Amino acid sequence: MTAPALRTASLRRRLSLWVLGLLAVLLVVLGVTVDLVLGANLRSDLRQRLVDRAEIAAELVAQGRSDEEVLDAVTGDTVQAQIETADGAQVGELEPPRPGAGPPARPGPPPRQDAVVDTGDAYVLQTGLDDGSRLTLLADQGPITDAVHQLRWVLVVGAALTLVLAAVLVSATVGLGLRPLGRMTALARSITSGDRGRRLRPDRPHTELGSTAAAFDDMLDELEGAERTARRAEAGMRDLLGDAAHELRTPLAAVQASVETVLRTDPNRDRREELLAGAVRELQRSGRLVADLLDVARFDSGDPPALERRPTDLLGLARGSAHRVGGPVEVAGDAVTADVDPDRVGQVLDNLLRNAVRAAGPDGHVQVVVRSEGEHVRLDVVDDGPGVPADQRERVFDRLVRLDAARTRDGGAGLGLPIARALARAHGGDVLCLPADRGACFRVQLPVTAVTQPPGNPG
Structure with missing residues (x-):
């Protein structure tokens, strides 16, 4: 209406x-x-x-x-x-007397x-x-x-x-009393022309015109903040689309090359299986990237994935994630049961373990330690790779952020960590990058009982 x-x-x-x-x-x-x-x-x-x-x-x-x-x-x-x-x-x-000099006499008794x-x-x-x-x-x-x-x-x-x-x-x-309204009009026109930094700044904000001017300034501040946020979001979306296109182009090109080789050269069985296995790996990599992009889109729209909580053995969940990721991963700690969504917590561990395995390399070592701390449980993912600089421990949770090649030698679009943090916060917990003597240490903190918090923007 x-x-x-x-x-x-x-x-x-x-x-x-x-x-x-x-x-x-x-x-x-x-x-x-x-x-x-x-x-x-x-x-x-x-x-x-x-x-x-x-x-x-x-x-x-x-x-x-x-x-x-x-x-x-x-x-x-x-x-x-x-x-x-x-x-x-x-x-x-x-x-x-002069007639009609006064009002007519009122009738009454003599x-x-x-x-x-x-x-x-x-x-x-x-x-x-x-x-x-x-x-x-x-x-x-x-x-x-x-x-x-x-x-x-x-x-x-x-x-x-x-x-x-x-x-x-x-x-x-x-006219004199309405002069401040004229100033407000002139200011609005100057802002429309591009002078976005000007403000009225009333000396008495509690009067009628003062409160209007203060509200006008607050509105301009909010509009400027919204504009900056929109510009950052637009720039982030452009970067996201560019990186996603680049990341998808590489595995798709590998799949295309493998399939074309099979079709053109008709290699022997071992070679054909090798080429098709490589194509499958690249398709899996593309699928993970698409899934990450969908998760980011859901978090950005304020509609995070629904959590299907149930009592879950986190130590067993960590072992299953280590088995899926592969590589030199050791799982240790306490058998702790928490009311979580096992698929989403498994996704958090998968993202952290893939990063850790890439950072550690084929000769490195990755460890997952599960510990109970009262009403919370922590899962530490530790690797002996090059580590994360102190000034980058929060920045790595921003979208599309990737550190030097030593920690990204096997690709990755820079979406795993922000998605992991968003999913942990959806459970009422968090993901932190902690100081470590060697390599990197990422800690997943989760409540044992169900606690739901807004996940926020994943980066």
């Missing part, structure tokens, strides 16, 4: 729009809050003003002031007043005496005085409504200007 494509819209534009959108929402909330709070406070102040003027009028009447003096004291600041005397005469005149009534255009307060007259106070809401409207326009224009200025500043600020 194909993964969805990564959305690559402009990050600067997206961040700017998000910030401006958030700022616009905050400005709207602020404007509505100021409008509601300011309008409510102004109207509350106007209602309180009517109540205060009614108290002043009551005090003046109690002091015996005239109706005209009372009206002069309570009139002003958008407040009008009218007194209806006890005999029905009216002192003062009320002008009707207003009670001494209560401020909202008529929609004005606030009205009627109260009785001590001399039997009735005072009517009216406050027009028009100035409050005009002030609120003006404030709304100021807020709208101010918010618009703020958003325009914020758009410029946010775009510039986001």
Whole structure:
């Protein structure tokens, strides 16, 4: 299933729009809050003003002031007043408020005496005085409504200007904040052009951009390591194919020559048997090389051969391997039974013994010693050949590595030792090249009970 494509819209534009959108929402909330709070406070102040003027009028009447003096004291600041005397005469005149000055009055029960009534255009307060007259106070809401409207326009224009200025500043600020991403892009392009050694190396790797840059550097390191590994693997495969072709060409050429000689010359029986026996040996040698190549391919692919473990007499197994290889091989040691795959351990011993017999030569001596060491068993393969230099004791386990002609006089593609080590490690053991006073000593270490470990790459 194909993964969805990564959305690559402009990050600067997206961040700017998000910030401006958030700022616009905050400005709207602020404007509505100021409008509601300011309008409510102004109207509350106007209602309180009517109540205060009614108290002043009551005090003046109690002091015996005239109706005209009372009206002069309570009139002003958008407040009008009218007194209806006890005999029905009216002192003062009320002008009707500007229509639509305020919100419409809410329906409800009739207003009670001494209560401020909202008529929609004005606030009205009627109260009785001590001399039997009735005072009517009216406050027009028009100035409050005009002030609120003006404030709304100021807020709208101010918010618009703020958003325009914020758009410029946010775009510039986001551009500065995203500058490290530009460096990352330039670095990626330079790496694409061939400059593979450059890195971002953030000074604060725990921040958002710092962690991204650090992850980018780690990815580049992994890619470089993978590239180096792939190049080494490619070079190793080329060498392997070249050596395999060379190693196969020699025995196949010998087989071809032997068969052609038999066909063309029709030699006597002894000569014919000699030629055919030589062809069989070369075919066996080719078969071993092909089997080694298949084992290497399995280990490289992470799919090593399956182990068929069963209790096995390792001393008897070493004697059988010595018999197959032939040559001056002596087997000694303890009779130890271990839970191993006898075919694979036999393959390990065969590889080591063939190398040892080749190194020792026809007049040399090879010995296999089996010893038990607690929960492990060791099989030492010792020869009196030229030995392995100290600086080559690990290198001989690399694929296709062959030492001087004294240890390879009978051929070999350099695959036996890495395959032997890989098979031993598959059992939970190992193969080591140990120091020796004379010749070489290879030790196979195996657990007595079943222990499986990943065999790893055989070289």
